[in-house]
Amino acid sequence: xxxxxxxxxxxxxxxxxxxxxxxxxxxxxVIHGExxxxxxxxxxxxxxxxLMVLKTHEGVESVIPISKPYKLxxxxxxxxxxxxxxxxxxxxxxxxxxxxxxxCSVESEEQILKTARAVKKSGAQVLxxxxxKPRTSPYxxxxxxxxxxxxxxxxxxxxxxxxxxxxxxxxxxxxVERSADVLQVGARNVQNFALLKxxxxxxxxxxxxxxxxxxxxxxxxxxxxxxSEGNHDVILCERGIRTFETATRNTLDLSAVPVxxxxxxxxxxxxxxHGTGVRDYVPPMAMAGAAVGADxxxxxxxxxxEQALSDGAQSLTLEMFSEMMEKLKPLVExxxxxx
Ligand code: PEP
Ligand code: MN
Numbered sequence: 001x002x003x004x005x006x007x008x009x010x011x012x013x014x015x016x017x018x019x020x021x022x023x024x025x026x027x028x029x030v031i032h033g034e035x036x037x038x039x040x041x042x043x044x045x046x047x048x049x050x051l052m053v054l055k056t057h058e059g060v061e062s063v064i065p066i067s068k069p070y071k072l073x074x075x076x077x078x079x080x081x082x083x084x085x086x087x088x089x090x091x092x093x094x095x096x097x098x099x100x101x102x103x104c105s106v107e108s109e110e111q112i113l114k115t116a117r118a119v120k121k122s123g124a125q126v127l128x129x130x131x132x133k134p135r136t137s138p139y140x141x142x143x144x145x146x147x148x149x150x151x152x153x154x155x156x157x158x159x160x161x162x163x164x165x166x167x168x169x170x171x172x173x174x175x176v177e178r179s180a181d182v183l184q185v186g187a188r189n190v191q192n193f194a195l196l197k198x199x200x201x202x203x204x205x206x207x208x209x210x211x212x213x214x215x216x217x218x219x220x221x222x223x224x225x226x227x228s229e230g231n232h233d234v235i236l237c238e239r240g241i242r243t244f245e246t247a248t249r250n251t252l253d254l255s256a257v258p259v260x261x262x263x264x265x266x267x268x269x270x271x272x273x274h275g276t277g278v279r280d281y282v283p284p285m286a287m288a289g290a291a292v293g294a295d296x297x298x299x300x301x302x303x304x305x306e307q308a309l310s311d312g313a314q315s316l317t318l319e320m321f322s323e324m325m326e327k328l329k330p331l332v333e334x335x336x337x338x339x
Contacts, residue, residue, distance in 0.1 A: 001051045002077050003039040006061045013059030014039065020054060027228070031078055040066070040077040042228065070220040072227040073234075073264045082265045084205050084233045086181050087162040090125045092205075092235050093267030097337040098296035099328075100164050100269070101321060102128035104311035105141060106148035114303045116155040118318040122325040123339060126182070127152070127161040128298060132168040133310060134188045141309040149179040156181075164207060164298075170195050177204055187211050187239055187274070190222050200229020207235045207298075209271070212242045212250065216259055223266060236260060236268045237298055238289075240275035249277020249314065252285055257292045273300040273314045282316055283324040290331050299324075 003017055014030060014037050021028040026043035041051050048065065055063050068074040083094035092098045101124040106112050116127050131148025133141065144151065152163050162181035167173055168189065176183055182205045189195055190211035199206045206226055210219050223234050238257065240250025252275030260268045270289030272282045286297050302308045302315035316324065325339075332339045 001041045001048055001054075002064045002066055003041060003051075003054050004061045004064065005037045005039070005059055007036045009037065009059035013057065017054055017057050017060060020057065021051070024050060026051065029072065029077070036061075038077065040071060042071050068263070069217075070224045070264070072232075073220045073223045073266060075263065075265055078265045080265060082232070082267060084235050084267055086126060086205055090162055092269065093295050095337055096295070097290065097328075097332045097335075097339045098126060098269065099124045099299065099325070099339065100126035100128045100296065101299045101301045103130075103302045103308065104273075104300050104315060105130045105133050105143055105309050106151050107144070107309050109151055109154065111303060112151050112155045113158060115301055115318070116159045116161060118303070119301055119321060120159045120161055122318075122322040123329075124299075124321075124325075125161070126164055127155055127159065128164045128184075128300075129155075130166050130310070132166055132172060132176070134166070134168055134186050135310065146175070149176065153179055167195070167199070170198055173198050173202075177202055180204065182207050182235070184237075185209060190214050190219065193222075193225055196222055196225035197229055200226040200231045202231055204231075205233035205235060206231065207237050207269075209237045209239050210241065210253075210256070212240070214241075216256055216263070220260075220264060223264070234266050235295075236264070236266050237271050238268065238275070238294075239271040239298075248275070248281065250275055252276060252289075254285075254288055254292045257289070257294050261293065267295040269296040269298055270294040271298040273298070273311070273316075277314045279305065279314055279316060279320070282314065283320065283327065286324055287328065287331055290328055290335060290337075293335060295337075 029040040101119040106129040133143035164182040166184040167176040243251040272285035305315040
């Protein structure tokens with residue numbers, strides 16, 4: 001339920017409503033608006049009508065049910081777009097266009113430093129790189145784990161770029177949190193609810209990729225798991241879904257971007273690398289992502305893609321990345337954002 005306070009309602013009145021909500025076994029989320037506060041009361045659906053009693057509080061203007069199942073991710077309770085701060089300099093949403101770039105996997109010091117320096121020079125604001133890799137085959141390269149995280153930290157020290165890296169299992173959350181500025185949840189873990197709940201306890205941003213077969217509604221419910229635990233810094237990343245088409249690795253569902261804009265206040269970025277699986281298709285689909293109004297991109301880049309230990313076929317060379325960024329700049333500006 002949304003409890004809309006009257007304009008001019010005082011702090012004490014808000015506190016009294018929050019106490020009442022909690023006493024009834026619901027969680028209260030206070031959102032301070034420009035002219036009034038609203039309080040979200042989230043809890044058991046079956047008991048929500050009991051909250052109507054809050055109407056009798058002084059300072060309450062109205063009590064309205066939230067129609068969508070994603071109470072905190074939806075726009076009913078929080079109409080204004082969220083901005084997720086990654087570092088003192090970088091925030092996703094709110095008019096910026098953030099490019100996260102780097103190799104699929106961290107492979108060596110030379111590889112990550114060379115890539116980090118190059119993508120920074122071309123205008124990327126965040127360095128990506130996997131240390132724990134979700135591979136289809138258990139015999140494929142699984143990532144450098146601890147060593148990979150240390151190499152990423154070195155790259156951050158050298159370039160100043162904040163880091164995003166994937167957390168594969170609940171077991172690694174604490175360790176990955178220590179190194180990463182943003183924790184990535186990959187497509188395969190989008191409905192790992194135990195992992196999502198644990199990430200909801202953190203104070204670091206989480207980038208939640210869409211699963212290969214999750215609907216937008218299911219994806220938003222996954223975001224809700226993180227938000228409902230108290231972590232409000234969630235970024236969504238469209239990375240393609242499975243369809244009957246085989247010419248591309250996945251089908252990049254760019255229509256998800258305007259749908260999400262309507263349904264959620266959370267920022268949305270697009271990953272055309274996993275979305276297409278083919279290097280030559282990445283720049284045009286990156287442009288399309290910017291044109292459809294995404295808040296940024298995630299791009300796989302490798303100094304020698306033909307030697308990459310994972311996802312080489314979809315990784316851009318350093319030169320291709322630099323060219324793509326040059327083309328993107330005027331388009332991003334046309335879309336009213338800045339890169
Ligand atoms: C990745 O970012 O390298 C990755 C494994 O992505 P996804 O989870 O989208 O497949
Ligand atoms: Mn990859």
